[in-house]
Amino acid sequence: MRVLFCGDIVARSGREVIKKYIPFLKRKWKLDCVIVNGENAQHGYGLSKGSCELFYQSGVDVITMGNHVWDQKEMLSYIETDRRVVRPINFFDTVPGKGFFIYQTPKGGILVINAMGQAFIKPLLDNPFIIISNFLKQYLLGNNNIKAIIIDFHAEATSEKIGLGFYLDGRVSMVVGTHTHVPTADARILPKGTGFLSDAGMCGDYNSIIGDSLQSMSSRFLERTPMLRRPDPAIGEGTLCGVYLETNDNTGLANIVEPVCIGGTSLKTQIPEGFQKDLEEIRTLK
Ligand SMILES: [Fe+2]
Known part of the structure; x- marks a missing residue:
């Protein structure tokens, strides 16, 4: 399976890079599945039905x-109508939506799970290690027509993310971190075959403070005044950041895990080795 996972889409700059690059990448790279983290798509806060439609x-x-x-309050009801939107699995079962989705491809199913960490992040949910481990008892990688399992671990602490990676090593295709909005340089395959990246970074304007406009600097770090309203997002040219995963169709484990970083002005462009020939065309996309 060929999967592209894109990190947190932040506001308009993030939505625009999805619209601009994903159709090209999906076709050119013959992607079986594209997964995005959409929790910051609306002005940095939440996701709307309209953005879901744009992404699809x-x-x-x-x-x-x-x-x-x-x-976005509409998500409380919308999520019940659209199984492709996956909320953290470690919420109580009474919470709307589900923490997993099986995307069906002609080659078999791709199980996608979203979970939240417990360190330095609110709300404090149930233990993601235990919840995921118990849940996976019914979905063995490579069996029951589940050809790949991808975990989006939405967490602040890299230690917790690395811990989950090793905890699930060999049982899932990839553990990829989201939430910090900063791409890390540790894409790798763990000893038992699980692809890993501490954080995919964001899709958004990197001339910002993790997506917020630079005007939020003074209240945040200089005056330390209480924030009376949510900061506005940065609206400059966006960068698409994520990770490309290729799995073995028999075992479901990772063959290739490479970071992807396209567009914008402040981060270096990175695409997988095998797709270097596409660079020129990518630069001309509108
Ligand atoms: Fe987050």
């Missing part, structure tokens, strides 16, 4: 969430 039209197949899942 662009070629996105599954949308994962995180701590901002309920920031």
